[in-house]
Amino acid sequence: MNSLAFFLILFSGIMHAIYNLLIKRSRNKTVFIWWIFVCSTGLFTLALPLLPGPFPRPGMVVIFLSAAGAFCFVLYHLFIGRAYQAGDLSLTYPLSQTAMLYVPLWGVLFLGEHLSFAGLCGISLVMAGAYLIQMRRLTMKELLRPFCSLVDHSVQAALAAGFVYSLGAIIDKTGVHYYSPLYFTYILVVSMLAIMTVNLLRAGYRSQIVAEWQENRGFILAGGPMLMGSFLSFRYGLALAPMSYAVPVRQVSVLAGVLIGILFLGESCGRIRFFAAALILAGILFIRLG
Helix, strand or coil, X not given: CCHHHHHHHHHHHHHHHHHHHHHHCCCCHHHHHHHHHHHHHHHHHHHXXXXXXXXXXXXXXXXXXXXXXXXXXXXXXXXXXXXXXXXXXXXXXXXXXXXXXXXXXXXXXXXXXXXXXXXXHXXXXXXXXXXXXXXXXXXXXXXXXXXXXXXXHHHHHHHHHHHHHHHXXXXXXXXXXXXXXXXXXXXXXXXXXHXXXXXXXXXXXXXXXXXXXXXXXXXXXXXXXXXXXXXXXXXXXXXXXXXXXXXXXXXHHHHXXXXXXXXXXXXXXXHHHHHHHHHHHHHHHHHHHC
């Protein structure tokens, strides 16, 4: 994995962790996410005239890929929200990380990617660390508990989130292959905003839009550029690196999230979280070497 792609994806993961911290502190998370998409899209639109050259006309393939990617990522947020709202985090979070099982498989089968031994070791370590990060105990019963609750709707939602995210990743990779990562990201974000806007037209959300802005406008204005920075840097990195490596490396956001939780939210870092974070860090270093 080349250095530029590696550091772009690391930057994306850190930005992802920071704007997720802002989401955690918001009043209504669905409305807040919509607002930061409004902010990021507005800023990007204002910047378009300053970019060199005209906006390249997207073909039907690019329009389809951006719409399909937007649908997958919005659906991912819907599933992950349901999983976290209705289920135990130690049960649902590990299963939501199953995207990393599918991504290397899709990369090899559909994109012709070739993984080195070091790369495979790195992916496995990141996957293990992400699975363990929210575990309460390191026992066989605890490790198997998520898979013993498959009839639970929150578990099903978490599994669906992991699968849908993996589909979005392969769509992303294909999109930045056919089209500029800069403009593909713009069309993707606009498409996601359009889908979210349709959702917010429901009566339960309309009354929350102004209230969220009034209470958290500072966080919204900070989160918009961070979201766009995360999206852009990841897709530029994705254009330069195998998808099978890019998605696991972005799990640096988990490490950043743990660090932010300890430094700013007063969260504790037990031995399991420390061990899981160390596995993720070791996996990222193996992928860099691979």
